[in-house]
Amino acid sequence: MLNTMVLGGLDAKRCEAAAFGGSVYAELSPATEKTTLSKQSVASAIATATRYIENGQASCDLLRDFCQRALADNRKLGVYVPARFVNSMRIIGIPFNGVRFFDDDPSLVGTFYPGIPIAIESRSSLIEDPVDTLIIMSRTFGGALKKVLLDVLPVGIEIMLISDLADIDPQSAAND
Structure with a gap:
């Protein structure tokens, strides 16, 4: 999720899971400079998404x-x-x-x-x-x-x- 915020030109000041219900609370602001993601970060995000799909199907x-x-x-x-x-x-x-x-x-x-x-x-x-x-x-x-x-x-x-x-x-x- 943080990758999505970064690629959207946002900077996460605070990001935390809610106490219940599965929500995520984030305090965002426009990024002051362009950020790029590392290959490792992208690979990790793809692996997370793949696990999410597999777990959902299961x-x-x-x-x-x-x-x-x-x-x-x-x-x-x-x-x-x-x-x-x-x-x-x-x-x-x-x-x-x-x-x-x-x-x-x-x-x-x-x-x-x-x-x-x-x-x-x-x-x-x-x-x-x-x-x-x-x-x-x-x-x-x-x-x-x-x-x-x-x-x-x-x-x-x-x-x-x-x-x-x-x-x-x-x-x-x-x-x-």
């Missing part, structure tokens, strides 16, 4: 496999915080049948994401009519949400955090 593969298993034999898959799932759903080719969306935002209940015929439901709807497997798509609050849901959902419902699926080291997953 995460998509793991999510696809998990969703396919969860939907096998007419089972129902629920997705909590579905806004973070809809793009993945299209990328990995998960069918609409058997999938339900849940969110705690009351303004979303009964609405749809463009091109996806799955109405968003409330937490109470999930409790009244549970699914077989639930994926929670929040890295920040997923653990706390899972703990609350375990107390109110019937025993036997599989609850998976996205971090349990997508944060797996692709090398170790390939060796399992």
Whole structure:
């Protein structure tokens, strides 16, 4: 990322990761002189980008496999915080049948994401009519949400955090 800022004619006064959410905070100003990047710096950036692509593909593969298993034999898959799932759903080719969306935002209940015929439901709807497997798509609050849901959902419902699926080291997953 710093390479991008340098090539854009900016000087990073401060650059740090946010405490949560994956954001990066940077204080930038116009560079006073033109900066060039070393071959080593460019090679390092390319290697980082390549790892990012490979890890993303591996995460998509793991999510696809998990969703396919969860939907096998007419089972129902629920997705909590579905806004973070809809793009993945299209990328990995998960069918609409058997999938339900849940969110705690009351303004979303009964609405749809463009091109996806799955109405968003409330937490109470999930409790009244549970699914077989639930994926929670929040890295920040997923653990706390899972703990609350375990107390109110019937025993036997599989609850998976996205971090349990997508944060797996692709090398170790390939060796399992």
